[in-house]
Amino acid sequence: MKHMTESTWIRWLLICLALLFLGLFLILPLVAVFMEAFKQGTEMFVAAIIDEETFAAVKLTLLVALVSVPLNVTFGVAAAWAIAKFSFRGKNVLLTLIDLPFAVSPVIAGLIFVLLFGSQGIAYPWLDAHDIKIIFAVPGIILATTFVTFPFVARELIPIMEAQGKDEEEAAVSLGASGWKTFFRVTLPNVKWGLLYGVILCNARAMGEFGAVSVVSGHIRGMTNTLPLHVEILYNEYQFAAAFSVATLLAALALVTLILKSVIEWKTQRKEELS
């Protein structure tokens, strides 16, 4: 039919414009990270990666993700079970509250923990008396990271579990299965891809968080320095090649995240088409 589609040249113009925009704003920065990393040769790159402080930063980043991701997975599963399988008053309020950390600036996310546990904080006298350090120490970094990654898993799981309804679970329970058994044998297999999707996004943010962690860390080298903070320190010391070399580790993490995400999207789409 006439006028139902655009003429070929408009079509190509639009595609080219879109690609130009994405190339300029997305592809170019990504390429720049790798180009700048190898600007002063492969040796400099390797030296920056196997550096002791880089190694410490990698270890801390992994530790932070290893604590905060499981915490938020447990919460996400619990919240999704309560919200998707039951009806109760105030559900929308609860959903909005779960979204809150996404609306809060990362800097404020760090600030609230400084106000709670920092040297002028409410809980500081007690912490000091018991010789517990949270701000400018690892626990603060974990807390701030857990805060900013809080909604990821819950937000992925809730719509999926709502869409699946509760017929299968009710059938399992009426046949005598326990609640835990029902969850692990019926619910979990149904939502595993959605759960994995949430975990991947949660993990990417946990390893890459900068603003919130920057407020609470104190930038102590080799001690409270995560990978993104290490990139910042190197950059501010004008060690640009080293900064970009360390940044390639984080860029690689981002690429792996995107690939896994696409694979899961592709898998779940195929499943929908088959069923």
Add this chain to the structure above:
Amino acid sequence: MKRKTSRSSGFLPGFGLTMGYTIIYLSLLVLIPLSVLFLKASTMSWDSFIGTILDERVLSSIRVSVVTSFFAACMNAVFGVLVAWVLARYQFVGKRFIDGIVDLPFALPTAVGGIALTSIYAENGWIGQFAAEWGIKIAYTPLGIWVALTFIGLPFVVRTVQPVLQDWDLQMEEAAATLGATRWNTFIRVILPHLLPAVLTGFALAFARALGEYGSVVFISGNMPHKTEIVPLLIMTKLEQFDYAGATAIATVMLIASFVMLLIINYLQWRINKFDAAR
């Protein structure tokens, strides 16, 4: 009181346990820490609170943040619709790759995005050198902040508009075409009005994210007070000077603004869902 509703809606176990855990975890990690900010702000006298906010430097940073975030969200609204349209309607080589890469700003740590954009748009950078020939400075000016905020807000409009276009019912377009409308007229009069709630949601999400953004901006902005200092950076500076009251006052205003944005976004999404349900 809860038990009654859960019993009436089914007999699955675990409501008490999961709900209790959800409420406790939410309170400990999010609600109590956030309320401490308001508690701290309430210990300030009204005069010193207002005095902090109305300070020249604070007002400048608010202006810089709002103006750059607004124009970045505008850029994202226009090009977000374009990218979503191209991905939903056309076939071309590498489409799957492009579709995946759109989420890069979500996956790439903001600090990495920040230093990469700075190296490109600095005066000796790939793009910065051409701009410099025209006498335009990008990095270390508000223009640089705008570039960084456009980068981090890019996926929002694409990802809110794309599903709407993919579930699109072509009948309305067909009707318009049968009645003799040109393609451009159809787009302006039929397609765009139906896309508007999704575009506005994406715009609001990008704007809200841009207002709070820190990591990608600090490197490219140059951080000059009154000129290229954004609100989150000013909070950071106050904290480094141990001016906790100042940081708290600014953060409180910002947090309230974020809550208002969140309510607007929720309202817009509710409108879209209602519209979908009506069809």
